[in-house]
Amino acid sequence: MMRKQKEEIWVKVLRLLLAALFIFSGLSKAIDPMASAIKMDEYFISFGMGFMHPFSMFFGVCLNIVEFTLGFMLLFRVKVKFTSIMYMLFMGFFLILTLWLAIAEHLETHFGYDFGVVKDCGCFGQAIEMTNLQTFLKNVVILIPTLIVFLKRKSIPDIHLTELGKWSLAAIGVMLVCIVQWYSYRHLPIIDFSDWKKGTRIDTVFVDQPEELMTVYIYMRNADSTSISLSQEELLKMYDDNANFETEYCFVERKDSIIKPIQRAPLQGFSMIDSAGGDHSFELLNIENNNFVLILFMHDLDEVNLKGIQDENLQNLISLSEKNGYYFVGLTNSSTDKIKEFSQKNNINFPIYTHNIDPIKGPFMVRDAVRSNPGLMLIKNGVVLEKWSWRDFPADLEGIKL
Numbered sequence: 001m002m003r004k005q006k007e008e009i010w011v012k013v014l015r016l017l018l019a020a021l022f023i024f025s026g027l028s029k030a031i032d033p034m035a036s037a038i039k040m041d042e043y044f045i046s047f048g049m050g051f052m053h054p055f056s057m058f059f060g061v062c063l064n065i066v067e068f069t070l071g072f073m074l075l076f077r078v079k080v081k082f083t084s085i086m087y088m089l090f091m092g093f094f095l096i097l098t099l100w101l102a103i104a105e106h107l108e109t110h111f112g113y114d115f116g117v118v119k120d121c122g123c124f125g126q127a128i129e130m131t132n133l134q135t136f137l138k139n140v141v142i143l144i145p146t147l148i149v150f151l152k153r154k155s156i157p158d159i160h161l162t163e164l165g166k167w168s169l170a171a172i173g174v175m176l177v178c179i180v181q182w183y184s185y186r187h188l189p190i191i192d193f194s195d196w197k198k199g200t201r202i203d204t205v206f207v208d209q210p211e212e213l214m215t216v217y218i219y220m221r222n223a224d225s226t227s228i229s230l231s232q233e234e235l236l237k238m239y240d241d242n243a244n245f246e247t248e249y250c251f252v253e254r255k256d257s258i259i260k261p262i263q264r265a266p267l268q269g270f271s272m273i274d275s276a277g278g279d280h281s282f283e284l285l286n287i288e289n290n291n292f293v294l295i296l297f298m299h300d301l302d303e304v305n306l307k308g309i310q311d312e313n314l315q316n317l318i319s320l321s322e323k324n325g326y327y328f329v330g331l332t333n334s335s336t337d338k339i340k341e342f343s344q345k346n347n348i349n350f351p352i353y354t355h356n357i358d359p360i361k362g363p364f365m366v367r368d369a370v371r372s373n374p375g376l377m378l379i380k381n382g383v384v385l386e387k388w389s390w391r392d393f394p395a396d397l398e399g400i401k402l
Helices: 009-030 033-046 050-075 080-111 132-151 163-186 232-241 281-285 312-324 336-345 365-369
Strands: 212-221 227-231 249-260 293-298 327-332 352-354 375-380 383-389
Touching: 009 033, 009 050, 009 132, 009 163, 033 050, 033 163, 033 365, 050 080, 050 163, 080 132, 212 232, 227 232, 281 293, 293 312, 312 327, 336 352
Parallel strands: 293 327, 327 352
Antiparallel strands: 212 227, 212 249, 293 375, 375 383
8 A cells, every 4th residue: 555645844835935935936036027028138158149139038037937937836745756856047147157257256255356236136126135145045045945845755745636737836836926927017016116116216326416505794893893604584674674884884704514415325426417517407306396297207218119219108297397387307217319319210309318327237227216227206305206107107197195
């Protein structure tokens, strides 16, 4: 008589934790497949494989499917022997990869080497940022339950289904993660972990706040040579109240003192540069700008979807902005020459600013703001009110919570 398999409690706990970790990791990236593609592209560039750029989205999406599906299969005990082997191969590969990345980053930081190593692994998307050393140590820890489940795989019974039923259940896992990625790709991430998420005071994140000065004017009274110190408001009041002020007092000097030093933005490098070299970021994103600001993000004009540019709702918003005095501007990483060519070719009648970046090192703030090319953002008083993919552009701004 065949002995029935029985899973030990401690093994079951480890299996469930391992499954939950893979499901979470897969979902945290699946909700933002564009970020997965970008991260994959960064790895390709880092390893001198820039020619793989056209396949970045494919490999990013596939990795998310594999990771989520392995977690799904382990959770429901679908083909446990096969799944445990795949876990070992998966973790073995990433353990070696992250070991190299941790070593390369250490050599870059302390010995001046330049490997162009990716600093954030992206293993949990933008939900949790980790250094390469932290990622390697995390993988070492995860490898322990992975190894235990692998060694105990014969004592973990499969779910009581036929072969077709098991593979059908696995297919359900694949479909779930595919649906999440499809929706997030066509619209925007279901959960936004970016620095530009709704409700964010982006003026304090990206824009330097200028220093505040206090100016004091010192005057001497002609009658007795005594001096008085006046603020600008007090000086204006003296002029209004005393018609003989200029004859009774003599200007001595002006003193400026800093009452609030310049506050550097936590994320440096953001700019909105016009063709003359002027930066409009403080003007448009500052808390004191009590007006609607609509920014059309087009991170690469060579890749922008023209259907979005020609969208009827977008044209309505442009007309609405002109009528009501709202700011409507575009922002791209492309050059000023490319902007001029693009504007003429597509009859663009709103200003497009550029955000100059190093194509490899970034900062990729425009690309990361809206996961759509083009994508639209509504800002007021330095706060992000709403974001839209080009497929979801509204016809007006009614119903927007201010």
